[in-house]
Amino acid sequence: MNDTIQSSYDVVVVGAGFGGTAAAHYTARHGLSTLVIERAENIGEKIISGLTIPIYGFLFGPGFIRDGAPPVERPVDGIINYIVIDIDRGDIAIDDTLRVPKPLAPIFAFGYNAYCADFCQWQADEAARVGATIISGMVVSDLIIEDGVVRGVVLEDGRTITAKIVINAEGSQGLLSVKAGIRKKYPPRVISLADTYDYAMDKQDVDRIFGHSIRFLWGWDEQDLAPPLGYGNGLMVWPYGKSLHFMQDQCLAKDDGTVQNLKKRFETYHENVTGKLLWWKDDVEDKTELRAHTWQCFEIFVGLDDELREMPLFTGGMLIIGDAAGLESTELCDGVPSAWFSADIAGRVATEAIEAGDVSGEFLSRYDREIRNHPIIAWSITAPHRYLLRHAQESHDEKLLKKYVHNGWGFEALAHTVVPLTLVFLRVLRQDPRIMTSWVRMYFRYYRHWHHTFSADSSNPGKSLRDHEDQTIGEYIFSFLMWWTDLLLFVFWPFLWLMSYLLVPLVHLTKWTAGFFVWLYEPLWVRLLKWLDAKAVGLTDALTRFAANANPDIFSAKKRREP
Amino acid sequence: MRTSDSFPGVRWVGESGAFIQVDTEKCTGCGRCLMVCLAGCFEVIEKKARVRSLEWCMECSACWYICPENAVDFSWPRGGTGFHTRFG
Numbered sequence: 001m002n003d004t005i006q007s008s009y010d011v012v013v014v015g016a017g018f019g020g021t022a023a024a025h026y027t028a029r030h031g032l033s034t035l036v037i038e039r040a041e042n043i044g045e046k047i048i049s050g051l052t053i054p055i056y057g058f059l060f061g062p063g064f065i066r067d068g069a070p071p072v073e074r075p076v077d078g079i080i081n082y083i084v085i086d087i088d089r090g091d092i093a094i095d096d097t098l099r100v101p102k103p104l105a106p107i108f109a110f111g112y113n114a115y116c117a118d119f120c121q122w123q124a125d126e127a128a129r130v131g132a133t134i135i136s137g138m139v140v141s142d143l144i145i146e147d148g149v150v151r152g153v154v155l156e157d158g159r160t161i162t163a164k165i166v167i168n169a170e171g172s173q174g175l176l177s178v179k180a181g182i183r184k185k186y187p188p189r190v191i192s193l194a195d196t197y198d199y200a201m202d203k204q205d206v207d208r209i210f211g212h213s214i215r216f217l218w219g220w221d222e223q224d225l226a227p228p229l230g231y232g233n234g235l236m237v238w239p240y241g242k243s244l245h246f247m248q249d250q251c252l253a254k255d256d257g258t259v260q261n262l263k264k265r266f267e268t269y270h271e272n273v274t275g276k277l278l279w280w281k282d283d284v285e286d287k288t289e290l291r292a293h294t295w296q297c298f299e300i301f302v303g304l305d306d307e308l309r310e311m312p313l314f315t316g317g318m319l320i321i322g323d324a325a326g327l328e329s330t331e332l333c334d335g336v337p338s339a340w341f342s343a344d345i346a347g348r349v350a351t352e353a354i355e356a357g358d359v360s361g362e363f364l365s366r367y368d369r370e371i372r373n374h375p376i377i378a379w380s381i382t383a384p385h386r387y388l389l390r391h392a393q394e395s396h397d398e399k400l401l402k403k404y405v406h407n408g409w410g411f412e413a414l415a416h417t418v419v420p421l422t423l424v425f426l427r428v429l430r431q432d433p434r435i436m437t438s439w440v441r442m443y444f445r446y447y448r449h450w451h452h453t454f455s456a457d458s459s460n461p462g463k464s465l466r467d468h469e470d471q472t473i474g475e476y477i478f479s480f481l482m483w484w485t486d487l488l489l490f491v492f493w494p495f496l497w498l499m500s501y502l503l504v505p506l507v508h509l510t511k512w513t514a515g516f517f518v519w520l521y522e523p524l525w526v527r528l529l530k531w532l533d534a535k536a537v538g539l540t541d542a543l544t545r546f547a548a549n550a551n552p553d554i555f556s557a558k559k560r561r562e563p
Numbered sequence: 564m565r566t567s568d569s570f571p572g573v574r575w576v577g578e579s580g581a582f583i584q585v586d587t588e589k590c591t592g593c594g595r596c597l598m599v600c601l602a603g604c605f606e607v608i609e610k611k612a613r614v615r616s617l618e619w620c621m622e623c624s625a626c627w628y629i630c631p632e633n634a635v636d637f638s639w640p641r642g643g644t645g646f647h648t649r650f651g
Binding site for chain 1: 570621633
């Protein structure tokens with residue numbers, strides 16, 4: 001990928017992570033000469049994360065990801081929260097109310113687990129396929145700034161590369177922006193250090209013990225099982241394809257500036273969890289083998305601080321995206337959807353600016369406005385529930401602890417997310433309502449790709465395993481339904497377009513009603529989940545067998561004009 | 564290329580140089596950089612922090628964030644060098 005590079009490009013992207021490669025894909029696809037510069041020897045090998053990419057990133061993010069087959073480790077269908085009251089007495093409450101019901105689960109996933117290196121490499125390959133040049137093993141050491149406008153970058157070997165627009169996707173530290181005086185270094189109280197372990201495990205064991213659910217652990221500070229509720233974050237276990245990913249992360253400092261010995265803290269949490277938590281000790285420990293221990297800082301609480309949140313996301317000649325713009329989500333601790341959204345917006349604004357011949361800060365300020373008005377980004381960087389857990393710890397109120405966990409990672413999280421997700425849904429509906437069938441195909445294609453990547457016959461995930469070429473009745477029904485749905489959506493497009501505007505006030509009203517009536521519909525939801533758990537087993541098996549064995553062509557994305 | 568028994572799954576490539584440095588004029592010897600570094604890169608001698616070794620540094624930049632005196636100068640190691648992992 002280390003092509004010979006020119007001295008000038010339309011767009012230079014700093015960093016080949018989730019955001020940088022997506023932005024490069026956009027600008028290269030729109031005919032702009034695009035160079036991506038990555039400091040790691042291989043793409044994605046300096047990115048560390050426990051990673052569930054929430055589904056809204058795939059639904060509303062870059063089209064090439066939605067319509068492709070990226071390397072996912074496992075579809076996720078829900079969260080199991082373990083709320084530890086007293087580990088020694090085995091007093092642990094479980095909140096597993098946030099999950100996709102059968103038979104939709106696990107195909108219609110809540111998100112996808114992935115390794116950063118594999119996923120970012122796939123994105124980089126896709127960007128290169130549409131014309132982006134990607135070089136790795138090179139540090140951008142400085143920006144070229146003339147009259148307050150960024151005109152290019154300086155490489156570590158002293159070479160300069162000029163660009164009409166620089167898209168800064170350098171990650172959470174944002175060294176270039178800090179050095180140029182555009183943004184400030186974040187204070188340690190908003191920075192979390194993620195201590196991550198990767199355990200190899202047989203797929204059958206992962207399937208049997210974890211299935212498709214991620215596990216979170218919450219407990220009083222004095223239990224020393226997980227990072228403190230007061231200023232830490234949490235402990236999470238992700239089932240991957242043939243491995244478990246385990247992450248504990250806590251802020252570098254308390255609000256009052258107190259700093260702890262984090263090495264000792266993390267060792268204590270890990271020893272206590274693996275030694276005291278029964279499901280780990282009895283079911284998991286002897287089936288796993290530690291194969292990686294890594295850590296990284298990320299900017300978890302930037303969005304909750306008014307001053308930090310207001311720092312600029314652009315300057316003349318430069319747009320700042322993803323973690324470099326402080327867009328990490330405060331609750332799921334995930335920055336990927338916001339990196340993708342901001343990459344798409346930055347790609348579009350850069351294209352417009354270059355077409356208009358105006359890369360001034362005034363022109364590029366539209367990027368800043370769009371990011372701040374993006375319903376999902378605005379919600380995800382300001383959701384307070386993880387931060388609020390400290391109040392439960394202060395008062396040592398068990399009821400409060402369960403309430404906050406339920407608000408952030410239980411059923412009530414839906415009441416908080418329904419407004420931003422629906423607003424973005426209505427936006428994309430306006431552009432082309434047939435995106436809904438693209439989503440259905442995506443779900444089936446992703447599941448099929450995942451299944452074959454980790455099945456005994458993993459040689460070609462795109463290949464049908466059937467030994468005959470006749471269309472089965474299931475394939476016929478699926479294709480028929482997709483075709484008719486597409487036709488109906490196309491015919492009713494004007495009506496849906498109108499509705500997408502008329503429904504907006506009603507959606508805003510939902511912000512209040514969804515939370516208010518949760519007492520009414522949550523018990524019904526929980527009963528429905530239990531009923532489906534018992535009754536929909538056969539249907540779930542039939543659906544997953546169909547997804548795994550059908551001709552992959554029927555799940556292929558339809559070629560459509562991209563906005 | 565280096566690997567460590569303490570930190571499996573990671574390889575350190577090439578020579579990265581002194582990409583983290585402590586300004587001894589600014590340093591007050593508070594030791595916060597030691598507290599947050601999981602790789603043991605720092606030591607405090609005569610009330611001044613200094614980089615002991617960057618051999619197992621994961622480039623997390625916790626030392627840079629935590630220093631109240633802005634005495635830690637953090638930059639990226641030379642391109643293609645430093646830590647790499649497939650399991651992040």
